[in-house]
Amino acid sequence: MSERRFTPRKADFPVVRSSVGRSMLAIDSLLKTYPGRGGRAATKALDGVSFTVKEGDFFTLLGPSGCGKTTTLQCIAGLEAPDDGTIRMGSEVVFGSRGGAFVPANRRGLGMVFQSYAIWPHMSVFDNVAFPLVFGGVRMAAASVKAEVMRALEMVQLGHLADRPAPMLSGGQQQRVALARALVRRPRILLLDEPLSNLDAKLRDTMRAEIRALVKSVGITTIFVTHDQTEAIGMSDQIVLMRAGRIVQQGGPRDIYLRPNSVFTADFMGRSNLIAGKAVVEPGAPLRIDTKLGVLVAETDTEFAPGASVVAVVRPQAVRIMPKASGSNSINSFAAWIVSLNFLGDLVEAEVEAGGVRMVLMLNPYDTYEEGSEITLHIPPENCVAVPADDREAAS
């Protein structure tokens, strides 16, 4: 069975978006500690996580495994209870440690796509999708259940498979059923727990675009958990990057990718060259960094004290290569030579050395360079972001 593309029609799921921009989900200072087992120390899964999600946003929790993104999602779903903090959905407090409020998962009115899809193998496709309508606490006539289920299935282009037993579905079809089941009762918020990680690479690329198109056409607020920065960048309106139970950075995909606020963000969001140095601060002048390479002019959102340890983040695509003849006396231009070239088809990966600093650059495959040739590097100051040096990163 080939995976058919679907193009969701807005008419399928009319949603009144009267108050776009209103906060739909507000998380405040969530704490969660797992007790240590077998003599090991307790782990802080969530250490003061706060964020707000606007209605209709595609909001992504991103981070490496163990960063707390899944725990956060489980707390939002009501499958786990934080130790402390507040979770608000619209105007309703669904968890509040002080008031002792806890709305159980089945009364939060959510839709969720699980990592394994959690399609119940003992039911047909139809019964899977009908479950939230039949057992979801709101009584509904059988006829309207059928109509709603078929509408949800049509929306993911699976109407023709309604009677098929669930185990006889491909991975992509299972995911569509999971989406239909999550959306069928028009939840307030859709939760997606790494829904793409079980698909093969090609299907993942298609589904990425389709999921975004679908939830955008429905207009539903979506919380998406992933460890894959490409997915996060390609799908989100807002990204929260987490590490060790804390939020490292929050922002739009462009912000997070192009203006990281830490070594961790820079490293996690994609390949980057990290050049260590000391901050040279002069009032009224742009930040300069004293590095082995020479003096770098960089942009930053952080206040640095003079002489502070700073890392300049330079993405491999940020650097321009000029012939040696053009000289290295302009700003952020350095003499260098090409150590090695690796032709990868869609790009050429080049390792260059300048002033004892090795950097990786991505070059256009149509340009020709030779290993060992001398060149001049130019790093435009707006492509060079200064972040604080990270002790933990230095240690590893």
Next chain:
Amino acid sequence: MSMALKHSGSGRFMPAFSQQNVVRGLLLLFVSALVLGPVLILIRASVSPAGVMPLETNRVSLEHFQNLLTSGSTWRLIVNTLQYALVSMSIGVGIATILAWLTERTDIPGRFVVRVLMFSWMAVPALVVGFGWILLLNPGNGLLNVLYRELTGMRGYLLPLYSFWTLSIITSFAVVPTAYVMISGLLRNMDPQLENAARVHGGSGTTVIRKVTLPLLVPGLFSVGIYMFMAVVQTFDLPLIIGVTARYPVLSTRVYLLSSPENGLPNYGFAAAFGVLLLVIASGLMWAYLRTVSAGEKYRVVTGKAFRPRRIELGWWKPVAIAFVIIYCLVMALPLLMLLWVSLNTSFVLPSYDALPGLTLDVYRRLLANPVILRASGNTVILVTASATIVMVTSLLIGWFTTRTGSRLGKALDALSFAPMAIPPIVLVLAIVLIYLRTPVYGTIWVIVIAHSTVFLAFGVRSMSSALIQVHSELPNAAIVSGASWLTSLRKVTLPLIWPQFLNGWLWVFAHSARDLTAPLMLLSTTNVVAASGLWNMWQFPDLPGAAALSVMLMGSLLLVVLPFQIYAARRLET
């Protein structure tokens, strides 16, 4: 938006997972009452003064333990029990290992039939088999002894029935099916790659078995051995019908005879002291078993992948192996065939060609017209269905809490439900007698239901836990996020997913509840007779044809229920 979802009304906040908390609290109460109550009462009774009914006094005395420790017969009893358990276990596990290896790892024909027979055999009451053997081997007119005398012209007998060795051999036949099930599981989970590696690097067939297969199996076999040893230490029915006449007393029969003497008053206090002794021995074995199981984890060769091991070609050993299996099956069938023969005659006649025209169904007609038998049948149906249902539903819930939540209460539930494994049924039933003697429940069928619910709880929880652990936690979570309550998710998602294991466990408890004699006999009254205790009464009366007919009916109805499921399960394994 005409059908907008109704969200929970604000201000109506519920405590965390309230439905679960209520169920968990009830479970804890229920299991404590079932398990802790009897143990405490037993210990209390054992330290009551001699000559007083336990629980009628506040005094504490160690008299019973003094008697117990100073009496030379106590040591005799302990040695007897351990010796009996060791010999029965060794023979039984030995036979089971050979059978399991033949059916799991070689190309012997008829594997499917052997597997179904073994699984179904667990439903055949040991009591019934024991009666069959007595009919075959008793010194006077046992069929095999008569044949032996006729064929050789000698006096005496082929095998002394009422002896340690015969008792042990007959018990070992009862050990084989359970041991077979456990060992074939071990073999099936062993990665054949390990054997293939030895073969590729030049090992011959026997070298691979000696140097790789067996050493890998040893930890598993060791724990199976301890488990079966423990089971024999706790066994009661065969030592009662053969061992008592053989003057080979063991701890379990001693507890029974003290609490239900043929004449005189029951000495519950002294029985309880022996019960505590047996409890201590069984707990020690349980501890050893758990130790070997966790040691076995280190050797774990389960890869989690479904694989089909290469079968060893038996070559010219094949006829020998087939002969072994056939002879074993015949030996198992012999006592049942003897019972069938006896049930088809109105009075005891030895099987012969001349007696064939005299065969009749009169005995069955007589039984079915007997109101006691009808009551026993009705009671048995209530007993087995109620016990099986109570055990499995409780086990499902406990299993859910122990596998899904890591809370301290979950662990307490797990430990409590596992404890009956170490409490010998005879001891537990004695404690139940002490608790319920003065209550209206005593003497009804329900007191037996309580006993069986406790005895079989450990098995039920084990089987449900291992089934639930295979169910991805996201499957029930998806139901809860969809708006279903916890109990709905359990009923609509979790239970249907583990339905085969649930049904299998239900049938296991069903069959074992029907075959158990311990509880029905110790708790016997005029109204709560069931098939097993009715059988015992007819045998004692003695009404041999009646007892034989009742045995055949009991066995037949059990197999009728169990066999179809086992055939279905074995089919699923084959494909």
